[in-house]
Amino acid sequence: DIQLTQSPSFLSASVGDRVTITCRASQGISTYLAWYQHKPGKAPTLLIYAASSLQGGVPSRFSGSGSGTEFTLAISNLQPEDFATYYCQQLKSYPITFGQGTRLEIK
Amino acid sequence: QVQLVESGGGVVQPGGSLRLSCAASGFTFSSYGMHWVRQAPGKGLEWMAHISYDGIDKFYAHSVEGRFSISRDNSKNTLYLEMNSLGPEDTAAYYCARDRATVTTEYGMGVWGQGTTVTVSS
Numbered sequence: 001d002i003q004l005t006q007s008p009s010f011l012s013a014s015v016g017d018r019v020t021i022t023c024r025a026s027q028g029i030s031t032y033l034a035w036y037q038h039k040p041g042k043a044p045t046l047l048i049y050a051a052s053s054l055q056g057g058v059p060s061r062f063s064g065s066g067s068g069t070e071f072t073l074a075i076s077n078l079q080p081e082d083f084a085t086y087y088c089q090q091l092k093s094y095p096i097t098f099g100q101g102t103r104l105e106i107k
Numbered sequence: 108q109v110q111l112v113e114s115g116g117g118v119v120q121p122g123g124s125l126r127l128s129c130a131a132s133g134f135t136f137s138s139y140g141m142h143w144v145r146q147a148p149g150k151g152l153e154w155m156a157h158i159s160y161d162g163i164d165k166f167y168a169h170s171v172e173g174r175f176s177i178s179r180d181n182s183k184n185t186l187y188l189e190m191n192s193l194g195p196e197d198t199a200a201y202y203c204a205r206d207r208a209t210v211t212t213e214y215g216m217g218v219w220g221q222g223t224t225v226t227v228s229s
Contacts, residue, residue, distance in 0.1 A: 001169070034214070034215030036152070036216075044152065044204075044219050046215050046217050050214055053214075055207070089216075091213045091214075094157070094166040095166065095167070095169060096166075097154065098154060099151075100151050101152070
């Protein structure tokens with residue numbers, strides 16, 4: 001199975017900041033990677049697919065990059081609604097797996 | 108609008124069974140692969156199962172293989188998850204999700220339901 005390791009697990013930032021979250025895969029997954037945002041009590045939402053493609057309706061302050069085993073989600077100009085938990089997910093092979101999550105909180 | 112609505116959650120005793128449903132609307136259900144994903148209390152997202160658009164191909168997480176069964180009825184626009192031999196570790200919010208694109212799963216899950224909660228307890 002392909003393991004995904006996110007870092008950091010917890011991130012504290014202020015409105016207006018730029019933050020980056022890293023996702024490392026245990027083996028190469030090309031660009032078969034997605035990023036999700038999840039808020040308590042809500043459905044997760046797809047932010048980025050194919051490692052760097054922005055899902056429709058997602059603000060352009062979100063961006064994704066990487067291929068192979070290392071990937072990054074960047075959020076610029078943090079807004080209050082961005083404070084949530086973020087997950088990477090690999091879709092290269094079954095079983096599909098998620099990273100453990102990165103909780104982004106307001107400083 | 109595009110919507111997924113889960114139902115069937117509840118409290119079940121250890122060793123028991125439960126069937127979850129996911130009603131789809133606003134899109135051509137029979138064109139998309141579908142998934143079940145869960146989140147245990149205080150834990151992260153865990154992918155459970157995937158079924159292809161035509162119901163032929165099915166894949167499972169190791170933790171549920173042999174106990175859970177995913178199925179779909181395209182005539183009813185409904186996805187199912189049959190859960191057997193439930194244990195406390197299966198307590199979670201269960202979400203159904205749709206592939207972002209038709210034909211392929213590689214672009215992630217673009218539509219999610221609000222979830223239904225399953226509690227396994229005596």
